[in-house]
Amino acid sequence: MTPADAASRKAPLGGAAPCPPLPGPPWFRLGRALSKSDSAVPPARAEKPPLEQLYRQGPLLGSGGCGSVYSGTRLADGAPVAIKRVSRERISEWARLRNGALVPLELALLWMVSRPGFRGVVQLLDWFEVPEGFALVMERPQRCQDLWYFLHQRRFLTEPVARGLFRQVLEAVRHCSSRGVLHRDIKAENVLVDLATGEAKLIDFGCGTILQDTIYTRMSGTPEYSPPEWILVGCYHGQPATIWSLGILLYELVCGHLPFHTNEDIVRGQLVFPPRVSQECQHLIRWCLSMEPTHRPCLEDLFEHSWLQEPCLAQETAEMHP
CATH class of the missing domain: 3.30.200.20 (Phosphorylase Kinase; domain 1)
Known part of the structure; x- marks a missing residue:
């Protein structure tokens, strides 16, 4: 960080x-x-x-x-x-x-x-x-911390810990979609981590809206998480934009910093990974951050990806504490 x-x-x-x-x-x-x-x-x-x-x-x-x-x-x-x-x-x-x-x-x-x-x-x-x-x-969980500060204390998360937290965020996004809600501001600051249990919660629906199949022509959220289609053509579909923000989040968790900082960075789409990040994890992130929205996975594709199929380890809970 x-x-x-x-x-x-x-x-x-x-x-x-x-x-x-x-x-x-x-x-x-x-x-x-x-x-x-x-x-x-x-x-x-x-x-x-x-x-x-x-x-x-x-x-x-x-x-x-x-x-x-x-x-x-x-x-x-x-x-x-x-x-x-x-x-x-x-x-x-x-x-x-x-x-x-x-x-x-x-x-x-x-x-x-x-x-x-x-x-x-x-x-x-x-x-x-x-x-x-x-x-x-x-x-309000009594012993909690937003995921940005949780990450900041550790510089980056090991893949087992990142996997456990990211999987929980995916479950939360799937739940929101099933209820007809589009969050539109998925980022580390909007995930709360219970330090006693390792439980993650999606928070802050202030940028959210009703989920629809048609395009959105208004953007709410955080600029560094904006998908390239919004920058290039001024509109986006809810689900592909959500997948993009999930890719940004996972990159930040395992690399310790955001992949893009400006609109030019986002449109260029160049990703650099430290050697410690596994090829499977890199593949998942690159898939989420496909420049073409139709090339991105759907939510269920993410759950079935090989990187997320790894079993949960006791290490995931043990590493909740700095």
């Missing part, structure tokens, strides 16, 4: 795009899609006490283009939580609930992927409309 990589931890693009958005209010289009499924977010109960009576807000954990996240505690049982506050003027896309109310699209997406029994995505526990906007209450 180099100083240049540390300096390049840029905030997400936050929905900015050179192309105009699709015609019509985004919340109407997305709200219609949500209201046709059982995934629509239920309205908050009118009798629910205010946020301050149920949760205690603690220190700031981090902030970005989509809001500020604070540590917190659930007063009923002392459980640790994360409280994300999003101001109304920073919300670029909305979803309409069954009762007609508008909520941030991020809230709706979190509700869609929050399902009991699946632990690979951060769970939405509660939400509130507050004077300045909205507060989202999410689970």
